[in-house]
Amino acid sequence: MNNRGAALILSYIILAVLTIMGxxxxxRSVSEGNIARRYFDSARAFWVAEAGLSRGxxxxxxxxxxxxxxxxxxxxTTGIYQISLTERPFGTEIVSGGSFGTAQRTVxxxxxxxxxxxxxxxxxxxxLSLIGLLARVEVYGKTRISGTYSKQFLASGxxxxxxxxxxxxxxxxxxPDYNNNGVKDEFADFVLFGREVAQxxxxxxxxxxxxxxxxxxxxxxxxxxxxxxxxEGASAGSGDVNIFFDATWREGEDLTIISTGDITYxxxxxFQTDARLSTISWEDYNEASIFRSEHESLMxxxxxxxxxxxxxxxxxxxxxxxxxxxxxxxxxxxEKYYFSDRAKNGxxxxxxxxxxxxxxxxxxxxxxxx
Amino acid sequence: MKKIAAIFIILAVAxxxxxxxxSLWDTQMLPKxxxxxxxQKIQRLEPxxxxxxxxxxxxxxxxxxIVTDENTMPVGQKQYDAFIKDKISKLKSEYxxxxxxxxxxxxxxxxxxxxxxxxxxxxxxxKCRRLLEKEPENIEVRQKMExxxxxxxxxxxxxxxx
Numbered sequence: 372m373n374n375r376g377a378a379l380i381l382s383y384i385i386l387a388v389l390t391i392m393g394x395x396x397x398x399r400s401v402s403e404g405n406i407a408r409r410y411f412d413s414a415r416a417f418w419v420a421e422a423g424l425s426r427g428x429x430x431x432x433x434x435x436x437x438x439x440x441x442x443x444x445x446x447x448t449t450g451i452y453q454i455s456l457t458e459r460p461f462g463t464e465i466v467s468g469g470s471f472g473t474a475q476r477t478v479x480x481x482x483x484x485x486x487x488x489x490x491x492x493x494x495x496x497x498x499l500s501l502i503g504l505l506a507r508v509e510v511y512g513k514t515r516i517s518g519t520y521s522k523q524f525l526a527s528g529x530x531x532x533x534x535x536x537x538x539x540x541x542x543x544x545x546x547p548d549y550n551n552n553g554v555k556d557e558f559a560d561f562v563l564f565g566r567e568v569a570q571x572x573x574x575x576x577x578x579x580x581x582x583x584x585x586x587x588x589x590x591x592x593x594x595x596x597x598x599x600x601x602x603e604g605a606s607a608g609s610g611d612v613n614i615f616f617d618a619t620w621r622e623g624e625d626l627t628i629i630s631t632g633d634i635t636y637x638x639x640x641x642f643q644t645d646a647r648l649s650t651i652s653w654e655d656y657n658e659a660s661i662f663r664s665e666h667e668s669l670m671x672x673x674x675x676x677x678x679x680x681x682x683x684x685x686x687x688x689x690x691x692x693x694x695x696x697x698x699x700x701x702x703x704x705x706e707k708y709y710f711s712d713r714a715k716n717g718x719x720x721x722x723x724x725x726x727x728x729x730x731x732x733x734x735x736x737x738x739x740x741x
Numbered sequence: 742m743k744k745i746a747a748i749f750i751i752l753a754v755a756x757x758x759x760x761x762x763x764s765l766w767d768t769q770m771l772p773k774x775x776x777x778x779x780x781q782k783i784q785r786l787e788p789x790x791x792x793x794x795x796x797x798x799x800x801x802x803x804x805x806x807i808v809t810d811e812n813t814m815p816v817g818q819k820q821y822d823a824f825i826k827d828k829i830s831k832l833k834s835e836y837x838x839x840x841x842x843x844x845x846x847x848x849x850x851x852x853x854x855x856x857x858x859x860x861x862x863x864x865x866x867x868k869c870r871r872l873l874e875k876e877p878e879n880i881e882v883r884q885k886m887e888x889x890x891x892x893x894x895x896x897x898x899x900x901x902x903x
Contacts, residue, residue, distance in 0.1 A: 566796055569796055570794045570796055574794070578799055578804055579796055579797070579798055579799055580798060580799055580800075580801050580806075581798040582801065582808055583810075584808045584809055584810035584813075585808065585809045585810070585814060586801055586806050586807075586808050587806060587807040587808070587809065587828075588804075588806050589805055589806075589807075589828055589832060591804075591805045591832060591835065592835065593803070593804045593805050594804055594805075600804075613891070615825070615828070615891075615895070633884075635888065637888065637891050637892065637895065638892070638895050638899075640844065640847060640848070642843065642847050657884075657888065659888045659889075659891070659892055660892070661858055661862070661892040661893075661895055661896045662847075662848035662850070662895075662896070662899065663847065663848060663850075679885060679888060
């Protein structure tokens with residue numbers, strides 16, 4: 372009798388458990404369906420936003436005002452993108468929001484006009500001079516000089532493609548009008564440029580130092596992962612930087628050093644794969660080495676570029692842009708310059724996209740999802 | 742029989758409980774980027790504002806940088822040697838031997854060549870010194886001499902087979 376009662380209770384319990392389990396499975400199936408649908412909507416919303424960004428870029432480059440639009444999919448569904456623009460001193464920021472079904476994704480990018488100077492290996496706003504005995508310089512890619520090229524007796528220069536007397540618009544970069552006073556290329560513009568660059572990056576990627584002395588940098592582990600060091604002096608020409616050999620640099624590092632004074636790179640020793648160290652200086656860029664040196668960099672000097680006292684052979688890959696003169700002095704060695712088109716490859720080091728202006732070759736850069 | 746029934750019930754309840762919890766947890770695993778909105782509620786995008794993050798100055802010494810000014814900058818070769826040799830020896834202690842072996846391999850050259858370079862630098866420094874005696878305010882020559890002294894210190898300090 373007792374056993375029969377127990378079997379009945381057990382049957383009820385098993386029935387209840389099976390019912391609950393069945394309900395849970397049904398709930399889970401519905402939930403998975405929702406998840407899949409929302410993933411699907413999200414992916415489509417992303418590509419709709421991308422389409423809007425692409426459309427916005429095309430319209431901005433063509434001088435038109437981008438309009439919102441729809442994207443029709445082959446299954447009969449439709450996504451909507453909305454575009455907004457913000458004019459900045461260095462280009463136009465585009466924000467595109469895409470919506471599909473129940474999802475919305477937003478992406479943004481910067482229409483940046485690559486200054487012509489980035490197309491050259493050596494871009495010289497003034498004169499280029501090669502001074503020294505038994506010196507040999509080879510420059511691959513374009514050399515564009517607004518002034519003239521001269522060399523001392525016994526020095527030799529080989530240029531793959533050299534032109535003198537080129538318009539300064541094609542060899543120099545003026546700092547955009549960051550303080551919006553109608554005048555470009557002022558020291559105040561440069562300071563605001565440096566701050567803009569520093570503020571545009573996550574705090575952990577930036578070192579911002581206000582100092583009017585000379586800052587001696589030895590790239591080390593404390594700088595791993597940094598994208599920008601901005602040394603801001605109190606006045607034009609202060610805040611000089613010396614960078615000492617960077618043999619301790621890590622692979623893949625890509626740092627830009629910005630200074631309101633001179634930047635001097637002493638004994639570049641970058642031999643790590645894909646390691647780069649670029650510079651932007653309000654005044655001169657100087658480089659000196661005693662041992663074999665090599666580095667990949669973009670170097671922008673608002674004034675002169677001086678490669679001095681080089682006593683060995685070396686190679687530089689990238690671009691040197693100097694609004695003033697470039698001199699290769701006391702070169703007792705063999706120096707090669709190779710071109711690296713990081714601008715056109717959309718791989719500009721931090722900060723350089725903020726040097727753009729209203730003309731040049733357009734590119735979409737600084738892509739991010741908001 | 743009762744024991745078997747009790748174990749079975751406990752296992753079944755635990756399984757159901759686990760399934761329900763898993764379903765709830767799985768729902769929370771949606772990517773953050775997926776915002777559930779109603780198409781009617783899509784808001785007009787606001788133009789992007791300029792970056793407004795506060796920019797706080799940092800300390801150079803926190804990144805191993807050394808700041809010099811008119812009063813503290815090295816003025817002679819001995820001071821440059823001390824300045825650069827000291828820093829290089831610190832870097833050597835921070836990095837594995839493998840790194841320095843790579844450096845050594847890269848800058849490998851006949852010690853006689855290095856000595857010749859240093860001797861050329863000495864000559865160039867001497868020329869600068871003489872020029873500065875005549876023109877003490879010549880900043881270009883002063884800067885050149887500073888760089889030569891830096892190079893000399895590096896030539897003496899960086900590891901190379903001697």
